[in-house]
Amino acid sequence: MAIKNKPYFIYLIFLLFSFGLHAQKTADRLPLTDVFLSLQKRYHIQFNYAEDQLEGITVVTPSENFTLEELLRYLESNTPFLFENLDGTFILVRSKKDIFELQQLSEVVLSEYIIKGINKLNNGSYDIDFKAFDILPGVIDTDVLQAVQAFPGIQSNNETVSNINIRAGSHDQNLILWDGIKMYQSGHFFGLISMFNPQITQEVNVLKNGTKVSLTDGVSGTISMETSSEINNTFKGSLGVNFIDANGFADIPISEKSSLQVAARKSISAVAETPTYTNFFKRISQNTEVERNTTNIVNSDQEFDFYDTALRWIYNISDRDQLQVNFLNTYNELRFNENSINNQFETSRQSNLSQHSIAGAIQYNRIWNDKWQSAIEIYETDYKLEANNANILEQQRFQQENIVSETSVKLHTSYKLNENVQLLNGYHIVETKITNLDDVDNPRFRSLVSEVLTTHGLFSQFNYKSFNNKTTLNFGVRYNYMNKFKKHIVEPRLTFIHKFLNDFSFEVLGEFKHQNTSQVINFQNDFLGIEKRRWQLSNDLDIPVIKSKQVSFGVSYNKKGWLASVDSYYKYVNGITTQSQGFQNQYEFVKTRGHYDVYGLDVILRKQIQNFNTWLSYSYMKSTYNFSSLPEKTFPSNFDINHTITYGMAYTMEYLKLSAGFNWHSGRPTTLPEVLNEIDDNTINFERSNSSQLADYFRVDLSVLYDFKIGKQTKADLGISIWNILNRRNEINNFYRVNNGSIHETLQRSLGITPNAILRIHF
Numbered sequence: 001m002a003i004k005n006k007p008y009f010i011y012l013i014f015l016l017f018s019f020g021l022h023a024q025k026t027a028d029r030l031p032l033t034d035v036f037l038s039l040q041k042r043y044h045i046q047f048n049y050a051e052d053q054l055e056g057i058t059v060v061t062p063s064e065n066f067t068l069e070e071l072l073r074y075l076e077s078n079t080p081f082l083f084e085n086l087d088g089t090f091i092l093v094r095s096k097k098d099i100f101e102l103q104q105l106s107e108v109v110l111s112e113y114i115i116k117g118i119n120k121l122n123n124g125s126y127d128i129d130f131k132a133f134d135i136l137p138g139v140i141d142t143d144v145l146q147a148v149q150a151f152p153g154i155q156s157n158n159e160t161v162s163n164i165n166i167r168a169g170s171h172d173q174n175l176i177l178w179d180g181i182k183m184y185q186s187g188h189f190f191g192l193i194s195m196f197n198p199q200i201t202q203e204v205n206v207l208k209n210g211t212k213v214s215l216t217d218g219v220s221g222t223i224s225m226e227t228s229s230e231i232n233n234t235f236k237g238s239l240g241v242n243f244i245d246a247n248g249f250a251d252i253p254i255s256e257k258s259s260l261q262v263a264a265r266k267s268i269s270a271v272a273e274t275p276t277y278t279n280f281f282k283r284i285s286q287n288t289e290v291e292r293n294t295t296n297i298v299n300s301d302q303e304f305d306f307y308d309t310a311l312r313w314i315y316n317i318s319d320r321d322q323l324q325v326n327f328l329n330t331y332n333e334l335r336f337n338e339n340s341i342n343n344q345f346e347t348s349r350q351s352n353l354s355q356h357s358i359a360g361a362i363q364y365n366r367i368w369n370d371k372w373q374s375a376i377e378i379y380e381t382d383y384k385l386e387a388n389n390a391n392i393l394e395q396q397r398f399q400q401e402n403i404v405s406e407t408s409v410k411l412h413t414s415y416k417l418n419e420n421v422q423l424l425n426g427y428h429i430v431e432t433k434i435t436n437l438d439d440v441d442n443p444r445f446r447s448l449v450s451e452v453l454t455t456h457g458l459f460s461q462f463n464y465k466s467f468n469n470k471t472t473l474n475f476g477v478r479y480n481y482m483n484k485f486k487k488h489i490v491e492p493r494l495t496f497i498h499k500f501l502n503d504f505s506f507e508v509l510g511e512f513k514h515q516n517t518s519q520v521i522n523f524q525n526d527f528l529g530i531e532k533r534r535w536q537l538s539n540d541l542d543i544p545v546i547k548s549k550q551v552s553f554g555v556s557y558n559k560k561g562w563l564a565s566v567d568s569y570y571k572y573v574n575g576i577t578t579q580s581q582g583f584q585n586q587y588e589f590v591k592t593r594g595h596y597d598v599y600g601l602d603v604i605l606r607k608q609i610q611n612f613n614t615w616l617s618y619s620y621m622k623s624t625y626n627f628s629s630l631p632e633k634t635f636p637s638n639f640d641i642n643h644t645i646t647y648g649m650a651y652t653m654e655y656l657k658l659s660a661g662f663n664w665h666s667g668r669p670t671t672l673p674e675v676l677n678e679i680d681d682n683t684i685n686f687e688r689s690n691s692s693q694l695a696d697y698f699r700v701d702l703s704v705l706y707d708f709k710i711g712k713q714t715k716a717d718l719g720i721s722i723w724n725i726l727n728r729r730n731e732i733n734n735f736y737r738v739n740n741g742s743i744h745e746t747l748q749r750s751l752g753i754t755p756n757a758i759l760r761i762h763f
Contacts, residue, residue: 032057032079043068048111048119048132049093053081056234084108095230107469109497109505110558110565114150114606114615115650115659120556120565122465122472124210124495124509126151129203131228134613134652137661138701140719140758141242145186145194148206148223152602152617153567155644157668158732159283159750162191162531166208166221167571168598168623168639170580172519172533173546175218178225178359179312179326182217184383184404184517185357188267188306188332189244190284190531192751195330195357199238199249200263200310202228209552209569210495210509213459213476214412214426217515219548219573227312227326231259240717240760243276244268245306258315266307277304279754287746288529289351289389290336297392302336320367326379328359334530340392349390349397353528356384371416381406385534387527394442400527401437402534404517406430412459421464424476428457432516434537451537453516456481461493470499480514485540489514489547503559510551518546520579524588533582538575544593546575561608570599578627581638584735585671586686587630594627596637614649636669636690657705667693670734677743684736684743694731699724699750710761717760727753 032054036047038061045068062074072083072091084092090111108127110120117133120126130142139146145161148154156163163171164186176183178196188195207222215222228251237250247265254260269277281304284290290302308330315323332355339348361379368374383404390397412426435450461476474495481488491512499505519533520543526532538545552569574595578587600621607614621644623637648661669690678685705719730750737744 029058029060032059035059035061039071043071045089045091046112047091047093048116049081053093053095053131107472109499110556110563112606112608112613113563113565114604114648115613116652118150121205122497123212123474124207124497124507126206127203128206130198131202134650135657135659135703135705136650137648137659137703138721138723140703140705140721140756141240142198143194144196144198144201144204144225145223148204150646150648151206151208152604152619152644152646153208153569153600153621154206154221155619155641155665157639157641158748160187160191161194162187164223165639167569167600168596168621168637169220169571169573170519170576170582170639172517172535172580173218173220173515173548173573175215175222175224175515177215177222178328179227179324179361180224180363180377180410181326181328181359181361181379181381182406182408183357183359183381184406184535185330185355188308188330189280189304190332190334190355192280192283193244195306195308196225197247197249197263197265197308197310199240199247200227200261200312201225209511209550210474211493211511211513212424212474213461213478213491213493214410214424214428216428216430216455216457216478216480216513217517219513219515219546220571227261227310229314229324231257231314231316233259236762238760238762240758241268242758243274243756244280257317258313261312262310264307264309267305269304276754276756279751283751284334284530286748289525290334290528290530298339300337300339302334304332304334306330306332322365324361324363324365326359326361326363328357330357331355334528338390338392347392349392351388351390351528353387353530354385355531356386358382372413374411374413377408377410377412379408381408383535385527385531389528396440396442399437399439400534401435402527403435403437404432404535405434406432420467421462424459424461424463426459428459430455430457432537434517434535436534436536451539453482453484453537455516456483472497482516482540482545485545487540487545489545503557505556505558507554507556508552509554512547512549514545514547516545518543518577518580520577521582522579524584536579542591542593543577544575546573548573563604563606563608565602565604567602568600569602570597572597578630581625583638583689584733585689586684587689590630592627592629594625594630596623596625598623598637611652612649613652615647617644617646619644632689635688638669638690640669640690642666655707657703659703660701662698662700664696664698667696668732670694673736673743679738679741679743682738684738686736694734697730697732697750698726698728699730700726700728705758711763714761714763716762717758719758721756723754723756724751725753 059078062071075083081093092108107122108119109122113120115134117129128147133142136150153167155165157165164174166174176186203226205224211222232251233253235252240247245265245267249263252260311327313325317323335352337348337350359381363377365375385402387400408430410428415423431454433452438447457478457480459478464473476493478491494510497507516538517535520536521532524532536543550571552567554567556565577593578590602619604617623640624634625637626634644665646663650659670692671686671689672692674685674687701723702725703721707717709715732750733748735746
């Protein structure tokens with residue numbers, strides 16, 4: 001009987017043994033995030049990844065006998081990720097799904113350049129990955145255009161994201177892209193916060209020099225924002241509210257080959273007026289017609305509203321074909337009533353200002369084979385600034401409009417000769433139309449000017465990377481032709497980076513660029529004095545095509561948590577006008593053309609100790625105007641802020657992020673009257689232009705962000721920030737006017753202490 005049942009007994013033992021093995025393997029399969037934590041301690045490394053990408057991913061614990069190289073190969077074979085060993089310490093984790101990259105993936109030269117999520121790439125640019133982002137002082141909602149100001153050499157001399165100055169350039173000299181679409185508007189609240197929703201904008205690339213040849217415009221720099229290029233297979237979303245707006249985001253899988261991302265924000269001013277809203281409103285209306293009027297006019301019912309919506313749809317037609325569609329719609333509106341009592345009759349008329357951008361794009365990427373890829377990008381972007389100014393005393397209505405409409409088609413290809421050499425070629429056509437309207441009803445006056453310019457561009461670039469990954473060389477040329485002016489412009493671009501002595505790297509960057517559009521100010525009270533700049537198209541005469549030349553040299557050191565980087569540069573920009581530089585002194589109404597040059601030094605020192613990060617940056621800059629037709633041919637530029645120091649520290653734990661720091665810079669250039677209250681023919685006698693300075697600027701900021709789980713699939717972010725915690729009323733601008741026979745100074749100040757808080761639920 002025992003012999004007869006022996007096969008069943010053996011089979012039972014085998015099943016139990018197999019179950020035990022299976023149970024043991026299951027027990028060894030752990031969440032990838034937990035495995036990363038143990039591996040970081042074992043190998044003394046740091047994984048750089050986006051937490052949301054790792055949700056639900058598990059892996060069998062790798063053998064303790066693996067070398068670091070064997071470990072990374074094991075993880076690549078058993079997870080949907082690629083692992084790039086940057087310097088033996090930092091491991092970059094990225095998804096295998098992202099196969100539609102036209103150019104070779106730019107490798108990280110300096111990881112965690114300031115904090116986690118900010119890296120310097122081997123093409124000379126800086127990358128901000130918000131999926132892996134920690135926290136910066138005073139910023140809790142990853143405001144895109146606030147974050148870029150963390151880099152030395154980039155700042156805003158009036159605290160707004162609509163006036164970002166890259167190495168002494170005016171804001172209109174920046175090329176701002178959202179998924180390849182050029183944007184002519186950058187801020188909500190007329191510049192106090194970015195108009196680009198941080199929930200759908202996942203990555204930002206910042207270039208101060210060495211721009212790739214496929215890009216045109218932006219003689220001072222480029223800020224390129226990207227949405228995620230990955231297809232999500234599970235639904236993700238978030239709802240949030242802060243002291244300024246309520247917002248929502250959804251990442252919706254449509255199929256295995258397609259997903260849709262949608263994001264929206266709306267100001268909450270109609271529901272509640274928070275301290276942040278009040279401070280923002282006072283800041284934008286300071287010394288404008290919204291804040292003050294004549295003694296016989298009383299302003300009332302001031303209201304401000306904004307919203308934005310963004311959409312990104314990706315469809316992988318096949319393993320080699322991908323289609324992407326983007327859409328963006330943003331709106332700002334300010335309204336107030338002007339009230340007057342005349343002969344015991346009350347009269348009230350509304351004035352308003354609106355700013356609206358709408359844009360859409362289609363991108364088609366094709367992988368022909370292992371060596372050849374191509375892409376075609378088409379976009380349409382439209383911007384409209386409109387103001388209706390009611391003058392009750394004169395019974396007058398003054399309407400102003402500034403409209404930009406641009407269409408772009410770009411075809412570019414990439415051919416990989418071998419593992420070290422890649423060629424990039426393409427063709428780009430851009431048509432830009434700008435319309436300006438000034439319309440007065442009493443007395444009747446109407447001026448409508450509309451201009452169109454078409455530019456053709458051919459570009460080619462040679463990319464080289466050595467076998468040992470220590471040397472990178474990108475050299476290219478862009479040829480541009482403007483048929484309206486019969487103008488030819490050739491623009492060489494260069495990036496050279498070489499690593500030496502294991503821990504050092506040396507770089508040389510250079511570029512020629514041009515742009516056809518600029519923002520000008522005709523009168524300081526245009527558009528109610530709030531957004532007084534209007535876009536203007538070059539006519540190759542009094543408003544020339546702007547051209548720039550730039551070169552920079554840099555050395556970096558990175559070892560054991562220490563990072564030190566020094567960059568020196570020289571930039572020359574020709575074709576600027578006095579109208580585009582925002583003069584408010586003796587040259588306010590002068591119209592002439594000229595150039596400026598700037599040289600400087602950007603330095604950053606960073607130290608990382610486990611979860612603690614601290615950094616100190618310093619920028620020296622000297623910028624000079626040259627206008628040959630002015631009495632003073634050369635003098636300091638309006639953006640000549642000689643010294644800037646930024647210090648920050650951040651402490652990050654699993655659920656808590658803390659950051660604090662300060663910003664200091666020498667005073668902004670200004671022009672004072674020669675003698676106070678000395679007026680000649682109702683005109684102020686000024687000293688030499690920009691020969692004086694405002695008081696030094698100093699601001700301390702603080703941010704705290706706490707993550708916690710409220711369910712199995714739901715977590716929340718709770719944060720608070722305080723901008724200008726010392727409530728220092730910094731001077732950011734001043735100007736002088738003649739009033740009742742005497743000189744009157746108008747002094748504009750920065751935001752005072754401004755708190756903000758955020759609650760966001762992720763599901």
